[in-house]
Amino acid sequence: MTINLKTTEAETREQRLGTIVQWEGGAAQLARDSAFTYGCARGCNNGGRRLCEATTPFSQASVCAETLAVTNATTIQDSVVIQHSPIGCAASQSITCRYSRDLAARRGWEVENPKSMCTNLVENDMVFGGIAALEEAIRAAWERHKPKIILVATSCATGVIGDDVDGVVQRMEAELGVTVVPLICEGFKFKHWSNGWDVIEHGILRRMVRKPTRRQEDLINVIHLGGPDVFTPLLAPMGLRVNLVMGINRLDRLAEMSEATATATMCFVLSYLAAGLEQEFGVPEIKAPLPYGLDATDEWLRDIARVTGRTDSVESVIAGERARIAPELARLRRALAGKKGFVAAGAAFAHGLIADLRELGVEVDSAYSFHHDPSTDSGDPRQDSLGYLVETSGDIPNFTVSPDQHFQVHAALKRAKPDFVICRHSGSTAVLAVRLGIPVLPIFYSNDGLGYEGLLTIGRAILRVLPRRRFCEDVAAHSTFPYQPWWLNQTNPFASI
């Protein structure tokens, strides 16, 4: 599969990967039916069917892909982001400011307010075109902030009226002498918000990664969703320097990605950037299963060692780490024995968290994935994280694919009856679970479950939330849901409405 960097617009995940957002069944079946080269590469021929996507009548709780692209653009240091949109599209920027400052603090960087603007399009701009407003905004951004880069994000409104954003970007670059990067992210084009990652990574690949002048043999790019650097402790002993990207970025770090010896990612949902770096600059992408659980982390480290030529030191790192965590891991397993967990997160990240829980001895028979990618941009079957999970730790009989719909989460949790819920984001799933009387561990910074230490981090955190059941039950006793009685008792998230 080739990523097309000649156009300003990234092809959608739905088109490239066959991403779906609604499905219900067993994880084993979903993995078997997905479009990976699972069949031919693994010696069986029952894979790669076209997935039959389910439908629901509502879309209650989702987020726009534009928001995701803009958030990640805004956290690029020394940039100004211009949203070419009506002002409502920019509503999330106040939260992004807090997020950006927090990310910077966690990385030990200078904490600053990010710079963002909005063209604040109104009726006349829709009729006569918003190009003049955009030019004015770009000039204002340059005058006010003298940024190293300006990013221009489009919106549904400008997409529909066909504003020539590319033309403006080229004119403004010539006029001001600053790099201006268009991010084409009309929300209506995407079924799932994860497309926002591709949009920003497309912009990074096209305009922010420099042509390599040398190979930095000890540099490894690690793409993550934000949060503390849990990678350096694992990779530094192998003589690798971590270039942690996404989840807040510095332009110099992005520029030198092309010179790295490899790229790893903590979630294959973000692997557009890794695939692009391999395709354009020959920086190999680590395709081993993601480092969730002991064996997967071993294999991930071994693959990094193989690709970067450090096989001599890897086994001692693995042995050392395993030995280090063994006593506490045993204690956690004893404490969590007999517990049942429910995972709600996005695709590969959800698969990783399930692997962690099973490594900790927690039973997982139900899970909720916010979307499903039947393939990745590399098309390499080693990146089939769901297939790997099923193969190594068994099926998840109740596997729901849905983008965080309240009414479906309600039914899925009624069916699962877990002792706790572990979910990505602290939004709807977390609140809903508590209102059903179930303790929740929301994960905002998603590096918490990674590698050997991640098992301990997650295990400790679960033990912290389990005693909150009494509190959650009190909340549940005072909670009502806006559903008819028949739905309150429903346990099939896709029961026909």
Add this chain to the structure above:
Amino acid sequence: MSRSKTKQIAIYGKGGIGKSTTTSNISAALVQAGYKVMQFGCDPKTDSTNTLRGGEYIPSVLDLLRENSRVDAHQAIFQGFGGIYCVEAGGPQPGVGCAGRGIITAVQLLKQQNIFEELDLDFVIFDVLGDVVCGGFAVPIREGIAEHVFTISSADFMAIYAANNLFRGIQTYSNKGGALLGGVIANSINTDFQREILDDFVTRTRTQVVEYVPRSLTVTQSELQGKTTIEAAPHSEQAQVYRRLARRIAEHSESKVPSPLSQQELRAWSAGWADQLIEIERKAERLAIAS
């Protein structure tokens, strides 16, 4: 005449087919017959009402909206020949913005300010650009705007395709309180086979021809003076045709849902006519040789 209800009419047709010419002559004929008329141009070129105002362009609703944060719709209304109220929706320059959105914005402004009721009009005639290309251009046929739609078509197949597209638009809105089809104004009809082609088309789509309007030099001469034929050549044969057309539109009361042809039917139908036209041409050649 009754002033109880304004009759709202939309006239559509392919670009260059003679919509503005015909519409302006209808407006002129209606005003001469004693009606109060508004002509509302829905074309970014803002030239629908030119011949009603001596060739003069008027500022459009959207020009005013572009320059002012608050607009009194009266500022966009100008009187022309015989007191006809002339309004141009206006629109963006070619290639930018959204002309369809412009029509929505302009029509909404006049509706919100109750202009149609306030002026106590007998007729509002919307002169709408071309094909129904998007929702904006369909505004005049949606609920609460026009009641009757007439389409102008020549016997040219592209014009008929555009008319058929309009029929599809009307069908879409027909069960939602939208406008219905009054019929086809057959324009530039000078030969029998042109008349036959359009007659055949209206029969198949279950509508009617309201009037056959021949191509005439008088129209061109009048337009070059910046006038309608009704004004410039009131005693001409062509003016009589326009008066007859206006009378028919004024008398028209019951519009219907058309039965547009499917793409496949339209192709088959036009291919059938192509064969017949070749035969007519051959016959003419044979007659010429024989004589």
